[in-house]
Amino acid sequence: EAGVTQFPSHxxxxxxxxxxxxxxxxxxxxxxxxxxxxxxxxxxFLLHFVKESKQDESGMPNNRFLAERxxxxxxxxxxQPAELEDSGVYFCASSQWGANEKxxxxxxxxxxxx
Amino acid sequence: AQxxxxxxxxxxxxxxxxxxxxxxxxxSGNPYLFWYVQYPNRGLQFLLKYITGDNLVKGSYxxxxxxxxxxxxxxxxxxxxxxxxxxxxxxxxxxxxxxxYQLTFGKGTKLSVIP
Numbered sequence: 001e002a003g004v005t006q007f008p009s010h011x012x013x014x015x016x017x018x019x020x021x022x023x024x025x026x027x028x029x030x031x032x033x034x035x036x037x038x039x040x041x042x043x044x045f046l047l048h049f050v051k052e053s054k055q056d057e058s059g060m061p062n063n064r065f066l067a068e069r070x071x072x073x074x075x076x077x078x079x080q081p082a083e084l085e086d087s088g089v090y091f092c093a094s095s096q097w098g099a100n101e102k103x104x105x106x107x108x109x110x111x112x113x114x
Numbered sequence: 115a116q117x118x119x120x121x122x123x124x125x126x127x128x129x130x131x132x133x134x135x136x137x138x139x140x141x142s143g144n145p146y147l148f149w150y151v152q153y154p155n156r157g158l159q160f161l162l163k164y165i166t167g168d169n170l171v172k173g174s175y176x177x178x179x180x181x182x183x184x185x186x187x188x189x190x191x192x193x194x195x196x197x198x199x200x201x202x203x204x205x206x207x208x209x210x211x212x213x214x215y216q217l218t219f220g221k222g223t224k225l226s227v228i229p
Contacts, residue, residue: 031215033216035217035219041221042118042218042220042221042222043204043219043222044219045216048216055214055215056214056216058214059216091157091158093157100163100165100208100210102148102160102163103150103160103217104160105150105158107155107157108157
């Protein structure tokens, strides 16, 4: 069974540019999450999809971040325009059912904004 | 609000010795508690969870954790450390009564097992 895959693994962009991160969850997992870890700090929740619907986007930092989940399959997270403080590792995770379930994480996208 | 504290940034232990990685939490209701491990250049992997029932939870790779409600702790333990256990460990909590599915993570504890 394929795991959660994320692309790209690394991205280096300049301030003001746009970057799009992609996540392919495990097939059949309705729940998809985005988390972010800024260097040395906690892993912070960004948002949660159930199928194609945004269930909780309370962690999205501002309106420069836009997440979509086309047809309830893969998801994209776009940052436009990127700022220096957006640098960090962006993790995607998926799960099948309930809130007490374990999450399956991707390897993350290391984003560096210069 | 929910929060997690991992008071140690780094834990060093000799191979073969027991290890403990500490975690305390705060939630309004009853907690769902998790431990995840991250190896270099990899995503987080699930180790174990406490939902309800027995306070001692056994997980992957010989790890276990004890839920202590009075001390609001969920420390990760292993009787005999291996060099291959060296990694970054994250404790996480979710309020079982909250409508959101979001996990709150601690800052992580780097475990180094010395040969």
